[in-house]
Amino acid sequence: MAFKKILAAIDFSEITQTVLSKAAQLAKLTGAQLIIMNVVEKEIPILISEGIVVPSIDLDTFEKLYEKLSETAKEKLEGIAKDVEKNYKISPEIIVDVGEPFDLILEAAEQRGVDLIVVGSHRKKGIERLLIGSVSEKIARKAKCSVLIVREQKSEG
Numbered sequence: 001m002a003f004k005k006i007l008a009a010i011d012f013s014e015i016t017q018t019v020l021s022k023a024a025q026l027a028k029l030t031g032a033q034l035i036i037m038n039v040v041e042k043e044i045p046i047l048i049s050e051g052i053v054v055p056s057i058d059l060d061t062f063e064k065l066y067e068k069l070s071e072t073a074k075e076k077l078e079g080i081a082k083d084v085e086k087n088y089k090i091s092p093e094i095i096v097d098v099g100e101p102f103d104l105i106l107e108a109a110e111q112r113g114v115d116l117i118v119v120g121s122h123r124k125k126g127i128e129r130l131l132i133g134s135v136s137e138k139i140a141r142k143a144k145c146s147v148l149i150v151r152e153q154k155s156e157g
Contacts, residue, residue: 004113009117
């Protein structure tokens with residue numbers, strides 16, 4: 001089965017380059033369109049809505065913060081897209097969104113008719129994994145298309 005559209009969901013962590021490399025290689029190999037997506041996670045207003053006390057900052061300040069984070073993410077993605085174009089001779093689409101990562105990644109994949117989502121796994125452990133799970137696990141469970149989960153490479157030593 002050849003892929004037509006591949007969505008690489010990245011978070012600018014250590015695994016980002018590996019996720020991009022796998023997604024770009026697959027896109028080049030199959031002639032698929034590559035979409036690179038970053039979601040700026042909107043966490044603090046959720047804390048307020050749950051009644052958890054946070055420093056007194058008004059919602060306009062939060063919105064400005066998320067707007068700035070989105071602009072920064074877009075600039076980073078534009079640089080990444082240029083590198084992908086130079087190294088793999090493919091021209092990716094970029095998407096930046098603000099909200100819950102797994103919901104927005106699944107929504108973007110469905111809206112664009114994506115055949116494959118490529119995401120990284122961060123090896124969460126213990127209580128953190130139990131309480132929030134991982135974005136990659138949620139995507140793998142809920143996606144209507146195939147999902148490739150790229151794992152962090154253990155360094156030898």
